[in-house]
């Protein structure tokens with residue numbers, strides 16, 4: 170093939186050059202240089218198959234040795250560098266190609282060859298790098314500018330206050346360890362989960378996403394962009410792992426409560442998968458964070474010359490769905506047993522995509538379904554903490570601030586559970602619906618609302634009914650709390666400080682013996698209130714649960730106000746692990762309900778009475794194991810299981826509860842070094 174190539178392509182070109190003295194003379198380029206450049210150009214057009222490049226190099230070198238010698242004596246050194254298995258020929262001018270014997274991630278992980286975001290699109294295609302880098306191609310100058318801006322920002326942040334840069338510095342150190350030695354990284358994380366979950370996950374991960382363009386060093390995961398339409402099926406094979414168990418995918422449109430962060434949202438998928446490894450023991454070699462970059466509507470990012478993503482407005486409508494469809498088809502074609510967790514998609518798409526895929530693929534939406542289960546467990550915990558029986562749950566009066574993907578997910582799950590407890594009839598459903606008051610950016614949602622969001626419509630209150638309660642369409646949160654005197658005030662609004670002094674003062678009038686306050690929005694600055702505010706204004710007897718971690722509050726006299734972390738991290742790892750190990754065809758409502766009930770029952774009576782309604786994060790591996798076992802049990806019950814590896818469906822059906830737990834435990838990855846043995850391919 171090589172000889173054929175030289176005879177047919179290179180030699181005719183060389184002949185042409187030799188006979189066109191005048192053209193080279195006019196352009197001021199010597200014939201020798203021009204000839205050499207023809208050879209070099211020809212290298213670029215040869216398919217980069219490793220074996221071929223070796224032969225091409227040999228043939229080309231012998232063909233042109235005379236030319237090269239002459240050039241060497243005239244123009245300086247020709248360096249032939251041998252770098253551990255990869256040979257690189259370059260002249261001092263730096264315009265000659267470097268021959269590499271590597272591809273894909275091996276290039277990105279090799280400091281000699283890596284150019285990061287500066288790889289051109291042609292190189293990305295030819296070196297199997299497509300999808301392994303953020304879509305924007307940067308010049309070396311832009312790369313340096315981005316790096317320097319990041320350095321300067323760190324200095325500036327250090328001046329402004331110690332808290333954030335300290336956490337970011339820890340994130341950087343951990344991230345470097347993650348790049349060098351995954352086993353050690355996860356050992357550090359698992360052994361110190363309480364200390365480092367807030368760094369690799371919420372809340373620091375939010376800051377990391379905001380500053381991602383500066384922090385970006387080595388890519389992790391895959392990037393599919395709107396510009397990759399039609400190519401995803403082949404791109405997915407650029408990922409080096411033969412098996413992938415868990416994908417977390419985001420389109421970056423609603424990262425925590427921080428809004429549209431575009432391509433920078435990849436950080437959230439990485440953080441979630443860190444918990445999959447640390448809490449669920451998913452093998453880190455088989456996880457894949459994915460960013461689908463369909464543009465951004467964040468005007469600042471659209472103008473930022475150092476932004477790493479597509480600088481165009483987000484795709485919408487059918488075009489958007491086509492991109493997500495193509496991605497789903499590609500990953501499920503390559504890895505038919507993978508589970509895909511959708512994360513931080515704006516509400517507009519979160520529900521639609523969930524409905525579109527949930528019956529066909531093994532997928533779930535963490536913000537809608539994981540959050541719903543965690544909140545439900547918290548609501549049931551609040552009933553228990555009042556010393557009331559669970560059956561009293563349908564009597565709870567619940568005010569929810571926020572009617573987005575998370576709020577509506579929680580409302581649907583809570584109403585369904587109440588309705589079931591009341592007998593699962595239409596009347597029960599109607600009665601359950603009357604236990605909720607939903608306030609969004611425009612105030613209390615009633616049937617009088619114009620242009621009501623379809624997902625929120627079934628929670629809109631009847632006008633007459635709320636008028637009797639002294640309320641009206643659009644009433645403020647404080648008014649609603651004052652009139653309703655709820656048992657629970659739950660925030661999924663992404664508005665920091667929304668539970669103001671006025672709102673919390675109003676909650677003091679709650680008829681509950683232990684009102685529950687759940688400021689679930691993330692990260693910390695978006696929490697609807699702090700525990701100090703809640704305990705000091707409403708009283709020591711409250712139940713408190715926040716999305717981001719806070720320290721317990723010293724109430725004086727040796728009493729502690731307990732801060733629960735009401736975060737979907739207590740469910741999603743177990744839902745994923747249970748689905749994987751059961752080989753369930755889909756993630757059913759029953760499996761999600763079983764997960765939530767398992768979490769609700771996890772705390773002892775004594776703990777609950779002390780106001781501890783969620784486990785501490787130091788127990789996350791244990792609760793995840795329990796949740797996974799509950800999910801598997803339900804999947805078996807619903808006859809959805811197809812099995813996992815040697816545990817086929819028939820064997821699964823034979824397992825009792827303890828055996829299911831042991832099965833889960835035995836299949837969780839631990840961060841221990843494996844013995845390595847070299848074997849030639």
Ligand SMILES: NC(=O)c1ccc[n+]([C@@H]2O[C@H](COP(=O)([O-])OP(=O)(O)OC[C@H]3O[C@@H](n4cnc5c(N)ncnc54)[C@H](O)[C@@H]3O)[C@@H](O)[C@H]2O)c1
Nearest residue numbers: 425426516571572573574575609610662690691716736737
């Ligand atoms: N703790 C957890 O596990 C968890 C899980 C999922 C989401 N969240 C958090 O929940 C928040 C919301 O997420 P989402 O996906 O539902 O977002 P979203 O943007 O879809 O919804 C936000 C909702 O809040 C409403 N809102 C805005 N301003 C308001 C105000 N002043 N008063 C009352 N409501 C107001 C909006 O109208 C909207 O209905 C985010 O901060 C996210 O981090 C937490």
Ligand SMILES: O=C(O)C[C@H](O)C(=O)O
Nearest residue numbers: 371425513536691736737
């Ligand atoms: O990521 C988290 O910490 C929880 C949740 O998924 C969120 O979007 O806020």
Ligand SMILES: [Mg+2]
Nearest residue numbers: 425512513536
């Ligand atoms: Mg989320």
